Every structure is written in structure tokens, then in C-alpha cells.
Amino acid sequence: MSVIIAGSQQPFGVLSVHSTRRRKFTADDINFLQAIANILAEVIERRRGEEAVREGREWLRVTLASIGDAVIATDTRGCVTFMNAVAGA
Numbered sequence: 001m002s003v004i005i006a007g008s009q010q011p012f013g014v015l016s017v018h019s020t021r022r023r024k025f026t027a028d029d030i031n032f033l034q035a036i037a038n039i040l041a042e043v044i045e046r047r048r049g050e051e052a053v054r055e056g057r058e059w060l061r062v063t064l065a066s067i068g069d070a071v072i073a074t075d076t077r078g079c080v081t082f083m084n085a086v087a088g089a
Contacts, residue, residue: 001025005037005044012044 002016015037017029064071070087074080 001030001033003030003034003037005041007041008045012041015040 002014005012005015015033017025017033064082064084067084068086071082071084072080072087073082
């Protein structure tokens, strides 16, 4: 029995189970395997999203650090959350 591990853009692959003896898989078996495939798809999507956020943060950090002008970021309370080297000098 096999089910698709669906992705948002394209499938990630196929999840299959095999039996050592001939048998018919039930609807419950199929639903269980599909649920596991759905969990795998969510984990893959989440990891990819987390990696994209990490890469974006790193790009932003490097970009802001290399700007020749002072850059200071604050939160909604006015607390400084980021200051590049020029602003700290």
C-alpha cells in the first residue's frame, strides 16, 4: 500500500508499507498511513520554512551591518532590538 507525501508545490515522495503475507489493507489502514504521510509533509514544510527564515535573518543581519550609516531598530516599546556597528560607535 502506498500514499503520496503531498507538498504545497509538488509531492515530496511516496510512503509505502509492505506485508510479509498476502492481505487486503482496510480503509483504516489507508487512513492511518495517509495521516502519517501528512505529518511527514508538515514536518518537511516546517523545516523548510524555518531554514528560509534563518537565511533571511542572516541576510538582513549582514546587510544592516554593512551599511555605512547608523541603523537602529526598536520594538513597539522603544527598546533597541538592533544597532549596527556605525550606530554603536
